[in-house]
Amino acid sequence: MAAARVLEADDVGRVIGRIAHEILEKSRGSSGVILLGIPTRGVPLARRIADRMASIEGHPVPVGSLDVTMYRDDIGLRGPRPLSATDIPAEGIDDAIVVLVDDVLFSGRTIRAALDAVNDIGRPRAVRLAVLVDRGHRELPIRADHVGKNLPTSLAESVQVHLVETDGVDEVLLGSRDAS
Amino acid sequence: MKHLLSAADLDREEALTLLDTAEELASVTDRAVKKLPTLRGRTVANLFFEDSTRTRLSFEAAAKRLSADVITFTAKGSSVSKGETLKDTALTLEAMGAQVIVLRHHASGAAQRLAESGWIGASVINAGDGTHEHPTQALLDAYTLRQHLRGGSGDLQGLRVVIVGDILHSRVARSNVALLTTLGARVTLVAPPTLVPVGVESWNCDVTFDFDDSLSDADAVMMLRVQSERMNAAYFPSAHEYSRRYGLDSMRAAQLPDHAVVLHPGPMNRGMEITAEVADGPRALIVDQVANGVSVRMAVLYQVLSSEEGAA
Numbered sequence: 001m002a003a004a005r006v007l008e009a010d011d012v013g014r015v016i017g018r019i020a021h022e023i024l025e026k027s028r029g030s031s032g033v034i035l036l037g038i039p040t041r042g043v044p045l046a047r048r049i050a051d052r053m054a055s056i057e058g059h060p061v062p063v064g065s066l067d068v069t070m071y072r073d074d075i076g077l078r079g080p081r082p083l084s085a086t087d088i089p090a091e092g093i094d095d096a097i098v099v100l101v102d103d104v105l106f107s108g109r110t111i112r113a114a115l116d117a118v119n120d121i122g123r124p125r126a127v128r129l130a131v132l133v134d135r136g137h138r139e140l141p142i143r144a145d146h147v148g149k150n151l152p153t154s155l156a157e158s159v160q161v162h163l164v165e166t167d168g169v170d171e172v173l174l175g176s177r178d179a180s
Numbered sequence: 181m182k183h184l185l186s187a188a189d190l191d192r193e194e195a196l197t198l199l200d201t202a203e204e205l206a207s208v209t210d211r212a213v214k215k216l217p218t219l220r221g222r223t224v225a226n227l228f229f230e231d232s233t234r235t236r237l238s239f240e241a242a243a244k245r246l247s248a249d250v251i252t253f254t255a256k257g258s259s260v261s262k263g264e265t266l267k268d269t270a271l272t273l274e275a276m277g278a279q280v281i282v283l284r285h286h287a288s289g290a291a292q293r294l295a296e297s298g299w300i301g302a303s304v305i306n307a308g309d310g311t312h313e314h315p316t317q318a319l320l321d322a323y324t325l326r327q328h329l330r331g332g333s334g335d336l337q338g339l340r341v342v343i344v345g346d347i348l349h350s351r352v353a354r355s356n357v358a359l360l361t362t363l364g365a366r367v368t369l370v371a372p373p374t375l376v377p378v379g380v381e382s383w384n385c386d387v388t389f390d391f392d393d394s395l396s397d398a399d400a401v402m403m404l405r406v407q408s409e410r411m412n413a414a415y416f417p418s419a420h421e422y423s424r425r426y427g428l429d430s431m432r433a434a435q436l437p438d439h440a441v442v443l444h445p446g447p448m449n450r451g452m453e454i455t456a457e458v459a460d461g462p463r464a465l466i467v468d469q470v471a472n473g474v475s476v477r478m479a480v481l482y483q484v485l486s487s488e489e490g491a492a
Contacts, residue, residue: 067204070218070482080181080486082197083204120213
């Protein structure tokens with residue numbers, strides 16, 4: 001079975017725009033807001049949301065990346081994973097509003113690891129979560145503040161986010177697990 | 181990667197993965213909380229039958245930064261003096277819950293024996309076995325060279341590294357020849373004929389007896405300690421003659437290209453293989469090597485312990 005395209009390139013752009021507006025609305029402007037993308041695809045997403053926020057507000061929004069590999073709860077179960085870069089904006093995250101950005105929210109375990117990683121880096125005023133797709137099936141009490149698209153799925157399905165920066169094209173695909 | 185026994189076992193991909201992992205882990209040192217929870221609940225046993233400052237402390241620091249528990253065993257003051265064997269000592273450590281044994285032993289091949297004999301199920305990391313190998317030293321040397329001469333990424337393609345001194349007794353040289361050539365560097369060994377091992381022609385490197393000849397096109401010079409504790413014969417006429425022909429002094433350092441760096445695995449015999457002036461000079465990366473050793477060993481412990489169950 002071929003994967004169905006549930007978000008086209010235009011949709012991805014519109015969704016990113018809406019998330020940028022939502023973040024600005026909720027934090028009453030971009031002052032004190034830092035976006036941290038979770039590798040791999042959360043990083044370009046965070047960068048795009050930050051760019052959009054900057055063009056609305058007229059000044060740059062700090063953006064970085066947060067690798068959560070060393071904080072995962074499945075170390076030793078899945079073999080070693082390669083590490084990605086953690087890059088925290090120079091001003092640090094103390095007292096800031098940190099918005100974690102990821103592509104797909106699924107079990108919530110990655111976000112749990114990210115919250116622990118944030119905790120070791122500083123003490124933000126608040127931590128929020130923005131995701132492009134929420135596919136459900138949470139295994140932990142975690143929810144997103146800003147959701148691009150709610151996508152009810154079954155566990156047999158797979159959700160793949162493709163972005164221009166990493167895959168050459170913007171799209172979200174819904175397929176079956178064994179086909180992916 | 182279940183064990184790390186020899187630098188020669190690492191292919192280019194594995195070596196680069198370790199170096200890249202170390203590169204990311206190094207940033208933990210700059211944070212307020214210098215600890216990652218990754219290996220919480222795991223136990224690392226340092227099993228040291230031979231004296232060591234840097235390697236033991238470095239493995240201990242690396243394990244603690246990853247939140248592992250550390251048990252340290254040193255042969256001095258233990259039941260080894262009552263005749264307890266390597267096997268029984270290792271079984272004891274495993275019974276206390278060690279999942280990784282970091283072994284330094286005076287016998288070449290001890291780490292391999294421990295890993296492959298079926299005595300224990302724990303992973304084994306070779307922290308120096310006799311005159312055979314010292315893979316984590318080679319990894320930290322490669323890391324240091326890459327950091328200073330290659331901007332901290334990629335391999336060491338085309339880099340010219342000169343390793344000078346007591347090649348015969350040096351596990352550091354043996355591991356470095358294997359790893360640096362895997363990463364694309366060209367290695368030249370420099371030593372008096374008495375300190376060149378038999379069979380060196382099968383190693384993937386050049387050998388010369390003349391230090392001055394190899395200075396002008398070296399990107400890095402690695403000085404080795406003269407291991408008098410392993411010498412049971414006269415390998416050279418006098419310490420003075422040795423340091424005159426094979427020591428790195430400021431005259432020789434001045435003949436190196438401007439970008440060239442100087443490494444030494446430590447401990448140094450100042451005045452013997454390297455003068456204090458060079459050891460404390462701007463080219464010397466000896467302190468960087470120690471700092472990098474912790475990051476590299478964190479990467480090794482992570483790779484070994486995170487594949488422990490997954491690869492089974």
